[in-house]
Amino acid sequence: MSQGSATRYPLVLVPGMLGFIRLVLYPYWYGIIAALRRGGATVIAVQVSPLNSTEVRGEQLLARIDEILRETGAGKVNLIGHSQGSLTARYAAARRPDLVASVTSVAGPNHGSELADYLALHYPADSARGRILEALLRFVGWLMALLETGYHGPKLPVDIHASHHSLTTAGVALFNQRYPQGLPETWGGQGPEEVGGVRYYSWSGTLQPGKTDRGGNRFDGTNRSCRLFAATFVRERGQCDGMVGRYSSHLGTVIGDDYPMDHFDIVNQSLGLVGEGADPVRLFVEHAARLKVAGL
């Protein structure tokens, strides 16, 4: 067995909004955990409230990190977050930098999501449309909790308004004022490599007609959703993965921000159906090697 992914500290994978560890038999990090383990890494996928604020999710993650450190005997963890999981990881690292070796943001809305802004504008909480959206999210959250087989902890609280606010440009701007670690100083720039002993990294993709809508994605409805959602983007029009903009995703060392992948492809969903030229699993394996070389 290759030991290329055998990082010093465990890799802790943090899912995004409506995230999960495993729905019945279907894992969130499809094919990724197995590939990292084949490379010798200790990998732990965690669950936090699928619909809640970044701060609430971050506190849950901190509690889980404590357990992981006890279970593995490790001194720190490497956090890899997808989407809102990136913000969640940033929160945990900002609060307890002594427990976190690195934070890696995978398609993280580190400066907010223009899709969330669109929904705040066109589906306000006090409107009929807003209430229908909220009821739909509540139902999906309830159904997913029912199907979740990878999580065995206590029931996780739901707060749909807080969840939504945590993803808008205004909501993330407030979050960033309190927890600026790893953010670039200029729009589209790179952030610092290290803050307070924690290394920061990010990567993300964009929708690229002729690539991301081909291959396996022709059979993946989530790609169609991303193309629909991309129409809500203004500032990063034509430069987003359907849910997060290219520059909005920047944090720490930017490994890449224009991989041909939509917001779901980047974690190899659904069922490994991705567009042409995309290899999301390889990015995780390469990153584990990067962390290993950095002594993390």
Ligand code: CA
């Ligand atoms: Ca896909």
